[in-house]
Amino acid sequence: MSEHIEVSRDGAVQTVRMNRPDKKNAITRAMYAAMAKALTEGDADEAVRVHLILGVPGAFSSGNDLADFMAVATGGEHGTEVYDFLMALATAQKPVVSGVDGIAVGIGTTINFHCDLTLATPRTRFHTPFVDLGLVPEAGSSLIGPALLGRQRAFALLGLGEPLAAADAKAAGLIHDVVAEEELEAAVLALAQRVAAKPPQALKIARDFMLGDREALVARIRAEGEQFRARLSSDEARNAFVAFMNRKKG
Template identity: 50%
Template structure:
């Protein structure tokens, strides 16, 4: 794995750690590629019964690396790495857990909609500022969020960019449990307990709960097409320039 994505396996759990703390775990193309590889490794390993995604203290994932995306925009379109990861996440037959501490921005929030269990600390903050950047939702969030929390709350999150704290996220249905201390340890213990159960029964139960995923996969692809067009729009260019001027 790359230096920014670490994987480890223990007790039937494959842990995928976002480890780019200096950038609050903002995702690059290579990080997407390595996470997808982690899902493939888990799927082909009979000793793995659950996947756990986690970040670093204070930052689960700050979304996409905007500098990386600016470079992508110049080439036109979005790279296959983004689509491949989102498809791997949405189609995962193994249970996927997440342990969140601190910032979960953009894809750092929307990937959680595909997880089977999400543990978060009280200081976690969830936000999807797509519109503020001249962009649109991704990861099938425009489909899944209204199902989870209703159209009005989904609009608050995806269109207005309202931040959600852990308590409100739990109320909305995409955080399972709030854990005050050692959220990663709690997530690992929960994943380990599930991995110890009869594997095929777990797999079939998840499949029954999740149902047909064709609409989710189709939405992912539709959103990517719109997102790619928005990425080269004048609104996005101006928003990105303003963002980098504030950072500079």
């Protein structure tokens, strides 16, 4: 498993925290595997009623670890860790709440598409530069995004790669509310505890009705994943990764 994923319990709330601050919570394959395990085991544990996903101050996640991308782009194996996590997240049987502060790039944004409630701070920016890296949207975002945000705002986020500020994300319906940085963790835990205090069976039925049939979402995640893996080996993606890494070095 991963030392960079911390799983803890506060009453009926299970917290899954990405804790790799030196890399701004760039997510490795081991981290995906650990989060998938936490969600799956939490769903199976009757004592858990809510999943809470957190990052660290200033960084929810800077996205997928680029070293993993580069490994695949240069002929390495794909692995199933990302897919396993996305399936666990998209099919979670219990409510998922998130608290986002600062950087939320790529999967750091699309995780929240699957959350029932999200709180973010004023300095948070949701950014999905998939196309800029020669890739395609993932995590079912090409399906959820237009339904949630409207076609044009979704295209600006997922196609054009325009960042979405926290206040705009709230206005668009991507997140529930914006709170001060110093209040985020206490506020989102309190929110998760409010959810956990609801009658669990009634809440499950209500949530299932709101989510509807998830087969189309699962199918879209699978289709996006096939294209994403193919794009990772493309010249466009390889050149974009090299250019990005060179900019970071410079």
